[in-house]
Amino acid sequence: MEKTFAMNDGTKIRSNSALTPYFLKGYYYVFRAFKFIIISLKVLAYGIFHPSVIFNFLFGVVTEIAEFHKRCGGRVRNFREAALYRDLTAAVRFFKSNCFNADFGTIRPMEAQVLAAVAAHLRPKTVFEMGTYTGFSTLHLIENTPPDTVIYTLDLPQDKAEIVLRNDLHEAHRDIKNINLNARRHFDAAREGGRVVELFGDTMTFDFSPYYGKIDFVFIDANHSYLYVKSDTENALRMLSARGVILWHDYDFIHPGVFKLINEIARDKRIYYIERTRYALYIKNAEGVRP
Template identity: 45%
Template sequence: MAKERDRMSSSTKISWYLANLRNLLVVCVRVFIYCCIHPREFYRLSFYFFSTLNEFYQVSHGALEDFEKTRLCAQMKSHMILARSNVFNAEAFVTRPSETQTLAALVCHLRPRTIFEIGTYNGFTTLHFAYNSPDDCKVYTLDLPPDFELEDERNYSYDDLMVVELSKKNIARRVYKQDPLGRKITELFGDSEKFDFSPYYGKMDVIFIDGNHSYRYVESDTGNAFRMLSPNGVIVWHDYDYIIHRDVFKYLNSLARRHRIYAIRHTRFAIYGKNI
């Protein structure tokens, strides 16, 4: 009887796998046909495919440690964090809904008094900082001025050039402009490589780097971030991915030889903190 049950169980398992394989093939064929009919949807499919592939590449070829091993992660898992985030407003091709929620939860847990963001774009993450930080928190966000003229486009990747142009056009329409919590936000303008960060040295509890993604700028922004960092502060980098932002990936892997930097799963975030 036992052998008969084992044979039946093995047969059932094989049938289950074959059925799922058949379903997978059906889905692949149907999605291929759909993308042929709707070419724009192929871009969205490619985005999600490469995003998933990139997550595996972070683990297989990245030099960062796993955020899950930190005390900070354990603390965040130990209680309910009711962060405020609207995933329906997120621009998935800029900041994914899961990343917005992660950032909101991180700020909600850390309760920073000061936040500095390099790279404002449409102000979506900026507003999340304002909503999830204490009432007296000051949020500073730095971006290029509307009259900024590019001196050398070689310092910018294609996606950075697009963001620069969109950001300049949307300065007056940033999402926090009409929000009551916009009072917590101070807009700063300038090229982050030339900007004078000295008034903020040693004072920032959370620093978010999401500006120019070239190696030169990421290195410069990171150097300034370390100088601005408060004793218990954290630095968060966006776009730790090889496929689109190879320079960020290479620089952070290099920096990891000197500092303990952690990759946050299912996001393109990397994080550093002396006491995390």
């Protein structure tokens, strides 16, 4: 006799056998698993002739592991717990971002969007960026802050011969080995009419004192060795204004110096990680109140 069976999604089927819903479910999952295996084999075969596909795939896997690692351990909190996150999501706005200029060595497209969103929301009067490179991140800061915001961006001198890193760690030197300091910048400081101030020097020896207490938003993405990030962070904390925010790039296990430093300062400062990115974030005026 025909009966009616309810499926998981609320739809109904009519059948003579009570086994039909199980059969349909089993068929669905076996078919999906089979498809997955076929697609994986196709990707593998394609990857043998196009290694960049495999590289991108492995990069994705490493990114997922890094994400999982951050969630599982440490004292760094999820940005979703922050009032700033709630404000950002409550005011649904769209930001300016151009993901096509992302390159090896710059922030990724999703990170560019997050940088744009945070900058637009904070409306900082002053921004200090450590690590200009092609200016991809600088461009996002320029395009997403008010017209009277002043953006300082610091990088090493463009002539590599002039560079003598004070901290002679192998790690610090290795970090800049592949950087093309003459890479074309995505912004034209002259055209920005004083809004963007390009600075050149080593963050370890640069004199940050004129900026103490004056910067609303610091973006740290220069040398990734532990001693450099530590020194950059100390300088960033000194530069912060009362409403200041620090954003670090490369908080993941691929950059052990940044990872170690952020986990250390999270012992007595409330630091957030931002999902799907390699950012860590500190909000000065959110100190003291632990939910």
